[in-house]
Amino acid sequence: MRFIAVLRTAEAHGFPPPELAEGIAALGAEAARSGVLVDTAGLLPVATATRVGVTAGELTVTEGPFDDPAPLGAYAVYDVTTRDEVIDWTKRFMDLHRRTWPTWEGESEIRQIFGPES
Template identity: 45%
Template sequence: MTLGQDATEAGALLDTAGLAPSTSGARLSLVGSELTTVDGPFAASKEVISYAIYDVQSKEEAVDWATRFLKAYRDLWPGWEGEVDVLKLFGPEDFPASA
């Protein structure tokens, strides 16, 4: 089974929405064969090649999916290096109720 199939069948893979600031996120990097995770905030990247949006219950769960993504790239394309930013989507809970 592929990562995309796993995420879809788990009901986790979604579409697009506005992103919250990087202070609530994490950045994962694959350099050589070493995978590292750093909590935000971090400077914005000017190069966005692709994106995936997951419906998860925690930042830790999002980092787990991102880790699986980078491991798949590492296994399928030896020598590939890149980064994944994990960011929270704004939801109704992020805005005060109207008076």
């Protein structure tokens, strides 16, 4: 089963402290060694985003920035055997933030991916 964990956080927090970056790198390496981490990356600020949508039957293209209170900041794709497994990895990721960046706030949303490889 494949899942994506999407991190949402206000961009006003700035860059993460070095301890968090090191912890994320170590956690990612552990997940990759275990074979469950498929892909992960941070995302550029919402000011660089473009949204393509459909409104009243017409395609729309809107350039950022957008007023999202908690825009997407990063993602991780996992290939695991149970939902509990991806929840555990995501809790560990969020706990790193809690421990190394006490003023940071955000959340991760976990969604199952469906398709030919899931």
